Amino acid sequence: MSEITELTVYELSEKLKAKEVSCEDVTKAYLEQIERIDPLVKSYLTVTKDIAIKQAKKAQEKIDSNNWQPFTGVPLGIKDVLCTKGVRTTCASKMLENFVPPYDATVIEKLKEQGAVFLGKLNMDEFAMGSSTENSAFFPTHNPWDLDRVPGGSSGGSAAAVSARLCAASLGSDTGGSIRQPASHCGVVGMKPTYGRVSRFGLVAFASSLDQVGPICRDIKDCAMLMNVISGHDPKDSTSVDFPVPDYLESLKEAETFIKGLKIGLPKEYFVSGLDKEVEESVKAAINKLSSLGAEIIEISLPHTEYAIATYYLIAPAEACSNLSRYDGVKYGFRAKEYQNLSEMYKKTRAQGFGPEVKRRIMIGTYALSAGYYDAYYKKASQVRTLIIKDFKDAFNKCDVIATPVTPTPAFKLGEKLDDPLQMYLSDIFTISVNLAGIPGLSMPCAISSKGLPIGIQFMSDYFKEDVLLKVGYMLEQNLALGRKIPKVLKD
Amino acid sequence: MKITIDEIKHVADLARLTFSEEELKSFSKQLNDILTYVDKLGELDTSGVEPTFHAIELDTPYKSDEVHQVISKEESLSNAPEREEDFFVVPRVI
16 A cells, blocks of 8 residues: 555645655556556546646646645546546446536536646446445446445445545535445545535536535545535536635634534434444444533434435436436437437437436436326425425524434445335435435544444534534544544455 | 336336336336335325425526637537537437
């Protein structure tokens, strides 16, 4: 294992600034690590070696001319759902297998301005629909802690790559837990920011009222650093919010005093049967740790929790079926070879271009929106969404932060839930409400199980209070002292 | 059965999708499982509850009618599955 790839973004950034290492050496160390380890993990769909080396040389010039910025020369991997100019962006779908965007997503543009280096595009569930990365049209990604297990999803490639040191940090997207759940399964930190905090321009749309881009990193400091770059209003995304962005990294300095007297709510609906014993004990031990640091722990209730999955699996497919109607084989993407007329061209293109889970969701969404069913399904779900939001409003009148498990169990085995989509959906129980409400959520490691698998804890806060989550996370990270969390694939 | 094979075929037509008979069989069970599960929402009385379509309240933003970043014609056409000169080619419509 190379020393360079062991450094966090924060540590690496300081070394690059001080010219203790060169951007090119850093990028080459990562490319070498990818060559060695990624055949086992299979996190990358595309590795852009030549581009990365060119970017590293440019980054070095930037540092040499005293224009260093925190991400100058830092090698990143990007979930293949974000458009990258000139680099194919597949969404892990046959539909976009050869799609080369003519523009960059805003978050990519912002990182390019800093001189970040892009190593390539990371695997995911097709169109971000899934919880295991097994729905990728190309190949599944393996969990670096146990190669027989899933890395989670849909940002499974991103979480696995960060965990196995195949990039210094990554960007993912989260519609129902797609950043937080894989982060938990891979032992890394992931944040879903408030809806509107980060621009969605250039993010391939899945469910537009729920999607949000966010960081996946090795620790809280790195997460704060990446949030500093990607947050903020973007005129190109009319749902991005013009709300002041604090310096998240700087805010960590006040974490120690901040935690004293902070009210942390434990929703009783999240600690119920079906929750793995070890997960429950680890999350509670982490909460006790925060209590010993001065936080006040109270029990709260989010009464509509049990309706969140049903609500989500109507709203998200409804929005998805509309968003995915654009894949018609005309302007870009896959087109079927043989057809008699326009209608057949559409149908064959979509039947051959989309995988089973995407089709399932298009079907559910189309059904839920179709004449005669709209009120019973889509409207009803949107009303329950209002009740779920109210639960959180009431909760945040009583506490500052909510702490919960991220997933009911540690990472499951590849193939275990593949034939039963409903079972797969049910594993999203703890992460989905955050998206329906639009509030931010943070997932971070809190323990390693007896089987050697990471266990995560989730924190939720009120709108635009990402700094609160990061401060709580930072205190926990400092005091749990789980160390560098080196996955098994790097030890063998 | 929440949804019959005939209804699935109709919805597939609305969504511009086609399925083989074998796919229809497995889809039928899965869709019925999912639709039975979401019926759970019927337990809740939502009369008088306003639906939420967007979690964050925002006004519709306006922007000035000026040309900003433009993608060139060539770039716009570069991903076309089939093109001829400056046109996207589609099967005959009329």
